[in-house]
Amino acid sequence: MPNQVLIIEPQNELKFKVDFAGLFELGHTTYMQLTNPSEHTVLFKIKTTAPKKYCVRPNSGVLSANSKVDIAITPQPVHVDNTEKHKHKFMVQSVIAPEGKTNIDQVWKEISPDQLMDYKLKCVFETPRGANLNDSGDTAPPAEIAKKRAPVEDAKLLTKDAEGPTQNEAKRKDDEHTPVSPNAKTTSFPKSENLESDLQKATNEVIHLREEESKLRHENLRLKEELLRVHQGGESRMPRGHSYGPEKTEQIALMPWIATAIGMALLGIIIGKFLM
Known part of the structure; x- marks a missing residue:
């Protein structure tokens, strides 16, 4: 299998935004750019392991010499299970167009697998707070999140301890100045x-x-x-x-x-x- 002739950006992963319920963020589109630096015409196709979850435009085409194209990948408004997030991948297939061939569909049918150039990218899912989800679907840095939360919790505890005596003293003074009727509780029943x-x-x-x-x-x-x-x-x-x-x-x-x-x-x- 020959090396990929196209330059692909991003190089390793495609990022998508999801909420805490596992739903893709509406209106968010991820872009991938293909550049043909060679002197040949190159045919390309975009494939994914989850075709029902994503809309890819364009998903195939022709790149002339020294040209580029932007691929828009829009997630569908569906739920993504944590068990299947590591299975979401994209693959860019390309082949140098044969001389004199004008029927692109016929070229893809007749091309041998040895002539295909494949390039794979994995999917990374981001929550609204920016915590990336790795291939297994779990949050990547749980230790860092715990470290960030610890100072906040300590500050809340200190504030609560500082306010406690003041509130208790004020309540005690109010109780001393408020007359209490001895028959207040007994008359209601x-x-x-x-x-x-x-x-x-x-x-x-x-x-x-x-x-x-x-x-x-x-x-x-x-x-x-x-x-x-x-x-x-x-x-x-x-x-x-x-x-x-x-x-x-x-x-x-x-x-x-x-x-x-x-x-x-x-x-x-x-x-x-x-x-x-």
């Missing part, structure tokens, strides 16, 4: 207990009134049925002029019961709305 007791009594009263209302309704229906039976039996035994006498008497006797039932029903509805 009875109020709460009394309120709960009143609510429970009102609820029980509403339930009792509703039960009484239900009983009165059943009693009213029973009396109506009995009155209807008496009325039907009276029609068969009495003259027509005296058939309504018992019904009126029963209706007068039922009036207090009906009024009591209606009053209890209204009282239950009002108390129920108050509790809701």
